[in-house]
Every structure is written in structure tokens, then in C-alpha cells.
Amino acid sequence: MxxxxxxxxxxxxxxxxxxxxxxxxxxxxxxxEIAHWSAPAGVAADLVYxxxxxxxxxxxxxxxxxxxxxxxxxxxxxxxxxxxxIGTSREPIPGAxxxxxxxxxxxxxxxxxxxxxxxxxxxxxQVSGENVDAATLRVAADAVRVPRxxxxxxxxxxxxxxxxxxxGDLPPEGDGAPIDEVGPGG
Numbered sequence: 001m002x003x004x005x006x007x008x009x010x011x012x013x014x015x016x017x018x019x020x021x022x023x024x025x026x027x028x029x030x031x032x033e034i035a036h037w038s039a040p041a042g043v044a045a046d047l048v049y050x051x052x053x054x055x056x057x058x059x060x061x062x063x064x065x066x067x068x069x070x071x072x073x074x075x076x077x078x079x080x081x082x083x084x085x086i087g088t089s090r091e092p093i094p095g096a097x098x099x100x101x102x103x104x105x106x107x108x109x110x111x112x113x114x115x116x117x118x119x120x121x122x123x124x125x126q127v128s129g130e131n132v133d134a135a136t137l138r139v140a141a142d143a144v145r146v147p148r149x150x151x152x153x154x155x156x157x158x159x160x161x162x163x164x165x166x167x168g169d170l171p172p173e174g175d176g177a178p179i180d181e182v183g184p185g186g
Contacts, residue, residue: 028146037152041159044069047088047123050155051075052143053136056084060158073155075140082131084140093117093126099141102134120144 035045042065050058055077062074066087075084096117115128118141127141147155 026148029149029152033149033152034147037156037159038071041065041156042069043071047071047090048147048155049086049088049120049123049125049144050147050151051084051086051127051140051145053084053140055079056082056140058155059083060154060156063155064159077132080131082129082136084127084129084132084136086140086144087126087128089124089126090122092119092124096126099127099138102137104134116141118142118144 031045034048038045038048041063047069048071050073053075056075057078059074059076062072062085064072066072067089070088070090072085072087077083096115099116099118102114102116112131113128114132114134114137115126116134116137118125118127125141125144127137127144129137129140
């Protein structure tokens, strides 16, 4: 004989397990998960950050290394010529204006690019944009975050995750020049 209290307790435990499983799905990826994707591209896992801005989509062809080991990603506006870029570094961005202090002045036609910087933990992030206003850059800066595990494959879809091409005509030692044997006639 089953009591209604036992059934209710079983349902409650099941609900907690389901909700607990869902809660972890949207959290930031671990350093090891990020490194699996970023290391082949030459990017330090702790420097991989993304942003979210309504109307802008990640351009996977423009994801890669920034500087020695930093990360960069470009986001494009599907409606027009506007674009955003984030770039990460361990060092402060020289001369960068903090994004929170970026003035709302109109861009002169000759200078369609704006840039600012934000610090997330120990990481310095430059946020720049072409044909965007200061408010959009501030939104992008406020949204900078570590990617989720379910975003990593798309994020690094077009980077150097593939093994290097084996040429077969390069010597294992020496200057690395291709081996061109002299054939008949010279």
C-alpha cells in the first residue's frame, strides 16, 4: 500500500533532480571545456569571453586569437552595416575609455568606429564597433561573459580545430623547404 505522502515525496525529489539538471545547463563552461576548443586556435581558455546584443549575431569566420593569446570575436547586425568586436587581454588596453564613461556624442562621418574597455575579473576586454552608437557598446560591455558549454562548438566552428594538413613533401629536418627532386631535363 502506497501512501500519498510517499508519492508526494517521490515527485518532489524527481522535480528537484530535473530542475537541478537544467540549472547547470545554462551556466558558464569550465576552463577545461573551453580549453578543448580554444587551445588549438592559440587562445588561452581563461581569456575566452562572449557578449550578447539584440540584433547582432556572431560571425564565426571572425573568431580567433587577439594578440599573443587573447580572444576576439566579431558580431554583425543582420539589418545593416553595423558590427561589434570584442578582444580580450591580460593587460589593460592602452588609452581605452571605460565603456561606462563613453560619451553619447554623434559620430563624425569620417570616424565610424568607437571603442571602449571593460574589466571582467582579471580580464581586460576591448569592445569596439563600426556604425554603432555608444549605448550599443555599453550594452555589449555589460553583457560580456564566459560562454556556456553548449555555445563552444558554434563559437569555434571556423577556427583551427582541424589537424594540420600532412603535405608529405616536407623533410623532417632542415629548413623545411619542399623536396623538389631534379627530373629529366633539368
